[in-house]
Amino acid sequence: MPVPLAHRSAYELLAATMLSAQCTDAVVNRVTPALFIAYPTPAALAAARVDELETIIHPTGFFRSKARALVGMASALEQRYGGEVPGTMDELITLPGVGRKTASVVLGQWFGEPAIAVDTHVLRLSKRLGLTDANDPVAVEADLKELWPRPMWADTGLRLILHGRDTCPARNPRCNACSLYNACISRGTF
Numbered sequence: 001m002p003v004p005l006a007h008r009s010a011y012e013l014l015a016a017t018m019l020s021a022q023c024t025d026a027v028v029n030r031v032t033p034a035l036f037i038a039y040p041t042p043a044a045l046a047a048a049r050v051d052e053l054e055t056i057i058h059p060t061g062f063f064r065s066k067a068r069a070l071v072g073m074a075s076a077l078e079q080r081y082g083g084e085v086p087g088t089m090d091e092l093i094t095l096p097g098v099g100r101k102t103a104s105v106v107l108g109q110w111f112g113e114p115a116i117a118v119d120t121h122v123l124r125l126s127k128r129l130g131l132t133d134a135n136d137p138v139a140v141e142a143d144l145k146e147l148w149p150r151p152m153w154a155d156t157g158l159r160l161i162l163h164g165r166d167t168c169p170a171r172n173p174r175c176n177a178c179s180l181y182n183a184c185i186s187r188g189t190f
């Protein structure tokens with residue numbers, strides 16, 4: 001299952017995933033064409049004028065902190081990784097603004113590495129389905145990895161994100177339209 005964020009490189013996927021925090025993929029996809037025309041490489045983004053960058057990414061929300069994170073990420077890529085996005089969790093999470101969730105998306109969707117991205121949607125859905133008792137994303141990630149074989153981790157993680165976001169949101173989950181209804185220990189409790 002391809003990630004719904006439009007991208008042509010690991011750099012573009014990383015930047016788009018960072019912009020997707022608290023924002024829909026549709027809005028990110030409307031913003032990123034202009035972003036990557038203005039800043040086609042990490043070097044260009046590292047040298048961005050912050051006010052111009054903020055204007056471009058404004059529709060994605062939290063544009064000031066996202067602009068700082070994007071420039072910090074790009075600068076770190078330039079200074080430490082020769083302008084390339086590294087392909088390991090340990091390296092990715094050293095980049096400014098990049099946590100395990102963002103790193104997992106890039107690892108799974110670009111590098112084909114087994115990873116399950118645990119964001120707020122996966123956290124909520126996993127607990128509602130009874131797949132974990134944990135609250136900490138790292139512990140939830142470990143519990144989920146016990147349930148599926150490694151080759152399925154990235155795809156499963158993405159499916160959980162989309163299901164949590166589209167069918168099982170925090171408020172008013174759509175249990176009557178849910179494909180996981182029969183397997184869910186929380187069905188009909190809302």
Ligand code: SF4
Nearest residue numbers: 168173175178184187
């Ligand atoms: S049945 Fe309801 S609570 Fe359970 S996963 Fe589906 S939408 Fe969420």
